[in-house]
Amino acid sequence: MTKKVDNYGVFRHKSNIQDMWHSRIGQVQMRESSLHGTPGNRSSGDGVGPVAQRIRARGYEPRCRGFESLLAHNWPKREGPFPLGALYFGGVYDTWAPGGGDVRKITNLTLSPSIVFGYLLKSPFGGEGWIVSVDDLEDIIGGHVWLGSICILGGIWHILTKPFAWARRALVWSGEAYLSYSLGALSVFGFIACCFVWFNNTAYPSEFYGPTGPEASQAQAFTFLVRDQRLGANVGSAQGPTGLGKYLMRSPTGEVIFGGETMRFWDLRAPCL
Structure with a gap:
């Protein structure tokens, strides 16, 4: 049973295994009910809003801390898997939403294979960033749809077919080998x-994951x-040991950026900046 402790959004969930405390302050913590098993789903729209407020407070506690915890965040509302919830039900948290981030539904997800798989063709070096460079939720949810479909079709393929001759010769067929392939x-x-x-910070908003x-x-x-400026340093002209600006310098495109080690991240995009 769920016991309301106070009016500030703190709930205590009592189980026969352990007592768990959950902060239900919007924008700070979203581990409602049984989200301990799936921390990646904290941004799926439970208990967060544009201001600190409680949303969809409910008392739900699974009978065991096992398999049920994996999908428990969707079962009480019958909202289905993550992409469906993002499209039609609760929505997902968008750190780039106007006003400092908000939960929104994905109404125009990206299904174009040239866009989704184009991330795989990017270089992992320099400024391209490979698939880690994705910066909008439409592409992320579309990638989930593509990946889920490929996994389902791949499972059907492996159930209905036998390994090719070259695969039977090249691979080791034992339980230890299967485990090794999976761990790899x-x-x-x-x-x-x-x-x-x-x-x-699009897939893992800094508001929740640091x-x-x-x-x-x-x-x-x-x-x-700020500290050194208060101590009297001339932050505009001070130079480091390499002759570059210690505190401030110019980016390759002319903007004033932080110097030192931070100059590596001169093109950072973040909602806080």
Whole structure:
């Protein structure tokens, strides 16, 4: 059962395993009910709004902390999987929405293969950023639709067909080998996810997951600039050991940017800037 503790959006969920406290302050925490198992879905529209307020407060506690937790955030509302919820039901949080971010429905998702798979053709180096460079929710949700469809069709294909002769000769067919292949794939996706968390504030809004690396670097540079300026430093002309601006310098396109290590992130895009 869910017990209301106070009027500030803090709820206590009592289970026979442990007591869990959840802050239900919009824009700060979105782990409503059973979202502990799927933290990536915190931005799927439960308990957040453009101002600090409670939305869709409900008492729902799964009977066990196992498989039910994986989909429990959708089951009580019968809203279905993540892409359907983004399109037709709750919506997803968009950090770029006017007014400082808001939950919105995706009404015009991107299904064009040239756009969705075009991210795969980008270079992972320099300013292109490969798939981590995606910066709008329409492309992200469209990519989910494409990837989910490919996974379903791939599963049907493997059920109905046998491995080709070259695959039977080249691969090792044992339980240990299957586990190794799976762990190898997970490690690759883990590295990709690290890049998303570290650089992409569209898929992982900084309001919920903390600042990206470039955002943290900008904040640190600004903090030191203000501190040293108050101590009497001439932040406009001070130079570092390489002769470049210690605090401020010019970007390749002429804008005034932070100097030092932060100059690497001169083209950062963030809602806070």
